[in-house]
Amino acid sequence: MRRITALAQEGRYGEAVALARKITAEAERTSGRQSVLTATSLVVLAQTLEAQGEMAEAERALRRPSPSAKRHLVQIIPTLPPYLPRLAR
Numbered sequence: 001m002r003r004i005t006a007l008a009q010e011g012r013y014g015e016a017v018a019l020a021r022k023i024t025a026e027a028e029r030t031s032g033r034q035s036v037l038t039a040t041s042l043v044v045l046a047q048t049l050e051a052q053g054e055m056a057e058a059e060r061a062l063r064r065p066s067p068s069a070k071r072h073l074v075q076i077i078p079t080l081p082p083y084l085p086r087l088a089r
Contacts, residue, residue, distance in 0.1 A: 001044050013052040020045035024061075039065035039073050 001023070007016035024041040031037045042061045049058035065073075 001041070004044055004048060008048050008051050013048065016048045017045070017052065020048050033064070034066045034069055036069050036072050039069035043073060 004016045004020050004023070007013075007019065020041065024038065024045050027035060027038040027041045042065050046058040046061040049055075049061060062070075
């Protein structure tokens with residue numbers, strides 16, 4: 001996840017999004033939709049998409065995790081996008 005952040009900070013959004021998608025797919029495949037790992041990877045993907053200006057796609061990514069995983073993320077990660085708590089309901 002740090003690599004995604006570093007790529008985005010360097011303005012290499014295409015690479016950052018591609019890596020975030022790869023990590024998200026692997027998390028979903030190995031841990032399932034209910035997983036906090038999957039939800040976390042989707043938040044990173046959404047943040048990267050948001051930085052690139054892809055707001056609609058970012059919001060779709062944040063709707064993918066299970067409601068319980070989103071509620072858990074809202075509690076443990078203080079730097080979530082401001083719209084995630086609304087989507088977690």
